[in-house]
Amino acid sequence: MICPRCTASLKGKERTGRVCVRCHKRFALDPAVHGKGMHDLRVRGIARRATDHGRLKIALTQLWYLSRSDNYAWAGREREGVPARIRWLVALPAAVALLLCTVLVDGDLAFFAGAAALLILVAASAMRHRPAVPPRSQIIPSEERFRGLMTGAWPTAYGGLPAGVFDDARPLPRPRGAGPSRASAPVSRPRAVILCTDRVVSLFLTANDVPGRLGAVLLDTTGPDGPAGHSALVAEALDRLAEYRGALPVVVLHDADPLGVLLAPLIRAAQPDRVVVDAGLPVSAARGRKGVVRLARPNRIADAEQLRTVAGLSEADAKWLADGFWSPIAAVPPPLLSSIVERAVERALTVPPPGPQQAHTHGFLTWPQAPQPPQTPRARGTGRPGTGPSTKEGTSSA
Structure with a gap:
């Protein structure tokens, strides 16, 4: 070296x-x-x-x-076959009963009973069982290492x-004058609210005083994993937003995961008169762009139908998330992340308040758009995570 x-x-x-x-x-x-x-x-x-x-x-x-x-x-991977314990729990008593018939009866009936017992034992031995395997992921080196x-x-x-x-x-030192509400900077008259679901991204924005330079207040909110996670996340977000007047536009930063993609639509539904700009990591970019960090959760917390109807995702994106895959917004290159937040706040300040037909039109789902070299079609069979029963994909380093 x-x-x-x-x-x-x-x-x-x-x-x-x-x-x-x-x-x-x-x-x-x-x-x-x-x-x-x-x-x-x-x-x-x-x-x-x-x-x-x-x-x-x-x-x-x-x-x-x-x-x-x-x-x-x-x-x-879904479970396949019958576990050995259950197979033999059924096969052995049946085979023993048929073998007793061969002793108690004569002629063709005894022959057929013995043949049936043999077939049952052979079938139980030949059957295979593959246990269910949850989605999983790995980053090398591990975060701990x-x-x-x-x-x-x-x-x-x-x-x-x-x-x-x-x-x-x-913990970062709290800015002078910041209250206990976890706002990142003491903005006396904020022009916008940045709602972030990723603690690392919140710390990054705070350390660089991005909210202060934009005249915005930063609120960080998290939700527990599990089927009720998005309900708790939305309830916490609405509770935090209640501290600020309804005319303030909201920029939502989130991971490409089920909790994140559902947050902005549910806030729009709860507060239809507020401008809500979704500046989270798009699922399409996380799923299909080379070099993006892809992770997997063992527990699936949303179904594809809910993600399609509420979040408006495509069939492929909804299935990818429903299968347990996700991508952290903290893995986006910091200069790009900072510029996206600035552009999202500028957009939120220029978008007019939504009317009855516009409540779901404010999105910011085209990033990241960093220049990419031309890519040749991938060889058949390489696939992406979530497209097959047991697919593996590695991403290049940054």
């Missing part, structure tokens, strides 16, 4: 203990020890681009998403996290 301190090419024995034998300086990461892509120069370069060369502050979780070397998502390296080995080598990166596991 290349020494991040003196750029010398080092063999394994020349970097024992993560100390270069040429310059005798310590470095943090060794790909041979910590895995593919875990190299100081690469992580430092990713942090530099993510902070827009020092213009932004980003959370450690955002850096983890961008520094991933692999991302896999597997579709779930990456966070441990960046808060342990990295500060040991360099004295702190990369420039512009803050540890989102620790």
